[in-house]
Amino acid sequence: MTWRAGLLLGAGALTLPAWPAPFLGVAVLTSAVLLLVLLDRAMAVPPDALTVTRSGERTVRLGGTATVTLHLANPTDRTLRAQVRDAWVPSAGAHPDVPPDRLLTVPPGGTATLPVRLTPTRRGDRPAVELTVRSLGPMRLGARQRAGAPATPRWTLRVLPRFDSRRHLPEKLARLRVIDGVQVTRGRGHGTEFDTLREYAVGDDVRSIDWRGSARRADVLVRTWRPERDRRLVCVLDTGRTSAVRLGDEPRLDTAIDAALLLTALAARAGDRVDLLAADTEIRARVTGSGRPALLARLVDAVAPLQPALAETDFELIAAEVLRRERQRSLVVLFTALEAGAIGDGLLPVLPRLATRHRVVLAAAGDPVLNRLATATPAGPDDPYAAASAWRALAERDRVRAALSRYGVTVVDVPGHRLAPAVADTYLRLKSLGRL
Amino acid sequence: MTATVVPETATSATSAPRRRRYRLLVPLGLAVLLLVTTFVLRAVDRPDADEPGFLSPVATDDDGASRLAEALRTQGVPLRRETAFEAALRTARAEPSTLFVPAPALVHPDLLDDLTTLPPGSRLVLVEPSRRVLAELEAPVEPAGGRWAARAVPPDAGGTPCRLPEAVRAGPAAIDLQRYAGPAEVDSCYGGALLRVPGRVEVVLAGASDPFRNDRIGEWGNEALATGLLGGERPLVWLDLPEPAPAPTGPSWSPEPVTGEPAPAGSGRADRPNPPEAADPPRENPLWGAFPQWFWALLVQLALAGLLVVLWRARRLGPPVSEPLPVTVRSAETVRGRARLYRRAGARDTVAGTLRAAALDRLTTRLNLPPDTPDDEVAARVAERAGTDPDRVADLLYGPAPEKDRELLELARELDALTRTLAPHPSEGDLR
Numbered sequence: 001m002t003w004r005a006g007l008l009l010g011a012g013a014l015t016l017p018a019w020p021a022p023f024l025g026v027a028v029l030t031s032a033v034l035l036l037v038l039l040d041r042a043m044a045v046p047p048d049a050l051t052v053t054r055s056g057e058r059t060v061r062l063g064g065t066a067t068v069t070l071h072l073a074n075p076t077d078r079t080l081r082a083q084v085r086d087a088w089v090p091s092a093g094a095h096p097d098v099p100p101d102r103l104l105t106v107p108p109g110g111t112a113t114l115p116v117r118l119t120p121t122r123r124g125d126r127p128a129v130e131l132t133v134r135s136l137g138p139m140r141l142g143a144r145q146r147a148g149a150p151a152t153p154r155w156t157l158r159v160l161p162r163f164d165s166r167r168h169l170p171e172k173l174a175r176l177r178v179i180d181g182v183q184v185t186r187g188r189g190h191g192t193e194f195d196t197l198r199e200y201a202v203g204d205d206v207r208s209i210d211w212r213g214s215a216r217r218a219d220v221l222v223r224t225w226r227p228e229r230d231r232r233l234v235c236v237l238d239t240g241r242t243s244a245v246r247l248g249d250e251p252r253l254d255t256a257i258d259a260a261l262l263l264t265a266l267a268a269r270a271g272d273r274v275d276l277l278a279a280d281t282e283i284r285a286r287v288t289g290s291g292r293p294a295l296l297a298r299l300v301d302a303v304a305p306l307q308p309a310l311a312e313t314d315f316e317l318i319a320a321e322v323l324r325r326e327r328q329r330s331l332v333v334l335f336t337a338l339e340a341g342a343i344g345d346g347l348l349p350v351l352p353r354l355a356t357r358h359r360v361v362l363a364a365a366g367d368p369v370l371n372r373l374a375t376a377t378p379a380g381p382d383d384p385y386a387a388a389s390a391w392r393a394l395a396e397r398d399r400v401r402a403a404l405s406r407y408g409v410t411v412v413d414v415p416g417h418r419l420a421p422a423v424a425d426t427y428l429r430l431k432s433l434g435r436l
Numbered sequence: 437m438t439a440t441v442v443p444e445t446a447t448s449a450t451s452a453p454r455r456r457r458y459r460l461l462v463p464l465g466l467a468v469l470l471l472v473t474t475f476v477l478r479a480v481d482r483p484d485a486d487e488p489g490f491l492s493p494v495a496t497d498d499d500g501a502s503r504l505a506e507a508l509r510t511q512g513v514p515l516r517r518e519t520a521f522e523a524a525l526r527t528a529r530a531e532p533s534t535l536f537v538p539a540p541a542l543v544h545p546d547l548l549d550d551l552t553t554l555p556p557g558s559r560l561v562l563v564e565p566s567r568r569v570l571a572e573l574e575a576p577v578e579p580a581g582g583r584w585a586a587r588a589v590p591p592d593a594g595g596t597p598c599r600l601p602e603a604v605r606a607g608p609a610a611i612d613l614q615r616y617a618g619p620a621e622v623d624s625c626y627g628g629a630l631l632r633v634p635g636r637v638e639v640v641l642a643g644a645s646d647p648f649r650n651d652r653i654g655e656w657g658n659e660a661l662a663t664g665l666l667g668g669e670r671p672l673v674w675l676d677l678p679e680p681a682p683a684p685t686g687p688s689w690s691p692e693p694v695t696g697e698p699a700p701a702g703s704g705r706a707d708r709p710n711p712p713e714a715a716d717p718p719r720e721n722p723l724w725g726a727f728p729q730w731f732w733a734l735l736v737q738l739a740l741a742g743l744l745v746v747l748w749r750a751r752r753l754g755p756p757v758s759e760p761l762p763v764t765v766r767s768a769e770t771v772r773g774r775a776r777l778y779r780r781a782g783a784r785d786t787v788a789g790t791l792r793a794a795a796l797d798r799l800t801t802r803l804n805l806p807p808d809t810p811d812d813e814v815a816a817r818v819a820e821r822a823g824t825d826p827d828r829v830a831d832l833l834y835g836p837a838p839e840k841d842r843e844l845l846e847l848a849r850e851l852d853a854l855t856r857t858l859a860p861h862p863s864e865g866d867l868r
Contacts, residue, residue: 001744001747002748003748005744005748010737010741013738013741014734022730022733023736025730025733026740030737030740083753085753089757100753132753134753145751244765247767251762251764309763310763367767367768369767373772377852378852380845381842381844384844384845384847385778385783386772388778389771389774390775391790392774393768395794
């Protein structure tokens with residue numbers, strides 16, 4: 001029933017002074033109103049007769065707005081008057097164009113389109129949860145509403161990471177082209193892999209003249225080199241407890257994802273093959289770098305639903321997985337945190353196995369708060385304690401870094417917002433040195 | 437992931453109004469608590485006239501009156517204790533006597549009239565009679581305000597000279613609790629707390645039970661006043677009702693109904709249009725007859741309409757949607773936690789050692805000193821660069837651990853100032 005039933009009964013109450021037996025009047029009026037409500041309810045379109053479908057976007061970048069449209073078809077021969085609530089999870093930021101309290105009228109055989117604008121506030125999968133239809137009768141006195149009728153059409157909006165470090169990509173690509181030798185600044189790329197023979201031009205380094213080739217031809221030929229191509233790059237994302245720590249306003253995992261995406265975009269352009277692995281106590285995501293053109297899109301899709309888990313990362317598992325899958329020598333970029341407990345107990349025991357087969361880079365997003373705590377001028381009685389605690393944490397970090405360096409691991413330890421360009425620079429440096 | 441930040445800011449935003457609410461609620465709550473405690477304590481402290489044993493000549497506890505009865509007996513006053521109203525009345529009617537009613541509220545209202553039919557020259561002493569009792573007695577007095585607690589006052593308090601010899605003899609007494617006022621022929625003492633209404637039957641109103649009670653009879657002139665009021669040559673009939681007196685059962689018990697006819701129980705039920713008797717307990721609520729019947733029907737129907745609205749509002753449009761929230765670990769949480777542990781443990785020596793080691797590390801790196809440089813040389817070099825006293829620098833870098841938090845803060849500040857002048861940080865963000 002609706003508020004109209006109450007209003008009708010209240011209005012009927014005003015006629016009571018005219019009734020000879022007022023209490024009989026109450027009974028008569030109340031039953032009349034209830035009868036009307038039941039009649040009206042029977043005349044309403046049954047909700048399970050409706051057919052509901054959805055269409056619209058499946059993915060949206062975090063910060064963007066997606067539109068998913070709900071199509072409500074009325075196959076009955078009665079006019080549908082309904083209130084429709086399409087409930088999404090709160091973090092989906094759903095704003096229906098038709099609010100739930102507005103009455104929707106669909107003629108017999110007609111279809112109503114109800115667009116919902118979604119501005120998600122969090123990365124990951126944002127599902128539509130529940131569709132509720134309240135079908136009102138022609139007098140709008142009674143209503144039919146039942147859970148699960150009509151069935152909620154499933155829809156999940158995948159919210160992709162923001163990939164803010166895209167802005168660094170043009171600059172890094174320009175540097176890659178310099179290394180690659182495509183952009184003529186130094187005449188040839190300074191890679192280590194033999195590329196082609198070409199005719200000597202003035203300005204070429206005489207040391208690169210290929211005398212054997214020149215002897216077979218009339219011209220003087222020079223060898224050109226290029227950086228190694230088809231190298232293998234493995235990004236390992238640690239989704240354990242250390243990845244849940246907030247750096248600024250996002251978890252460390254999001255910073256790592258951002259950096260991994262920039263690295264992947266760069267490496268895919270450089271012609272390297274990129275694999276991705278995300279794990280804590282179990283493997284959370286796994287992308288193998290075949291099908292190069294859509295690699296970045298697939299990668300973004302794979303990392304979007306990753307969430308930090310409050311568990312200690314099993315580096316044993318990660319090392320075993322990397323060793324099993326990467327037969328060739330690869331560059332393993334491990335996105336984790338420089339924390340004495342996690343690294344010392346987990347990574348260091350398995351690092352020798354990993355470092356002998358692969359080149360390992362450890363990319364750790366540092367906490368700017370730590371440095372601020374350590375170097376701020378003490379003001380209150382708590383500050384010396386905080387500073388000492390921070391210095392102790394920094395000293396532990398140094399010890400871990402020194403231990404890692406002994407195994408030939410390159411450590412990238414920068415504040416969170418500088419992690420993505422720093423990792424890309426490390427990659428480019430290793431590539432230009434031919435150390436991949 | 438700005439979504440998880442929103443709750444944080446939301447909680448910090450809501451905590452401020454909550455604190456403001458507490459600031460308002462706590463003093464108000466304290467005030468309410470104080471008032472309630474006061475009222476409860478007063479109610480507990482105040483003797484209850486309905487209790488059995490209240491001002492009873494045989495009760496020896498605090499609100500009994502055994503001491504008063506004893507004093508009266510010593511004075512030779514003939515005292516008869518009656519526990520039934522009819523019996524007391526019968527005894528009092530035998531000769532002019534003093535009828536003492538310590539709890540007039542226990543006497544059934546219909547019976548109060550009969551108190552005026554005592555023989556001429558009798559005296560009726562009432563303790564704290566209510567306005568209703570006074571009205572039933574048709575006494576020309578009414579309550580005129582009262583106090584929180586009984587106060588001892590002289591008989592001439594309130595500016596009117598006391599014409600009651602018993603009161604004048606007694607002097608100050610703790611009777612000033614409930615005051616009464618009446619016309620000029622009424623004798624008023626203690627500022628209105630003790631009244632004598634002259635007439636065929638002399639009615640004396642006492643404003644407080646304190647002068648009669650065991651616990652206070654010994655104070656001031658209480659005993660003199662009580663024995664004066666109840667004594668004399670008239671015999672004393674003490675009406676000691678253990679519970680409210682029952683309603684009169686019929687005319688047979690009463691020797692002579694005086695004013696009007698006693699209202700028989702159960703009348704007024706047979707014929708409704710009659711105005712209901714004020715003194716009839718099983719009567720119908722007069723509110724029923726005050727409004728026409730359709731008014732009540734209207735109320736019922738409006739309530740039903742309200743119920744319909746409630747039912748409408750109670751049916752929600754789909755259930756609330758829940759969602760698991762991601763784990764949130766604040767930055768540098770462990771570091772801050774360790775700092776709090778240091779603070780709680782008072783680990784000033786450890787903290788000072790760590791801070792000194794950190795500062796030394798930065799200073800020696802900056803001054804290109806090998807790590808095995810002797811302490812005094814380091815201090816000398818640092819002092820030379822900073823332009824300060826080497827002893828002070830040595831004390832700062834290698835001195836004893838501070839004893840108090842204030843000294844530790846001082847040390848941390850000086851170390852910070854020293855490193856800031858000699859080895860400033862390349863950037864706030866990166867240490868190396």
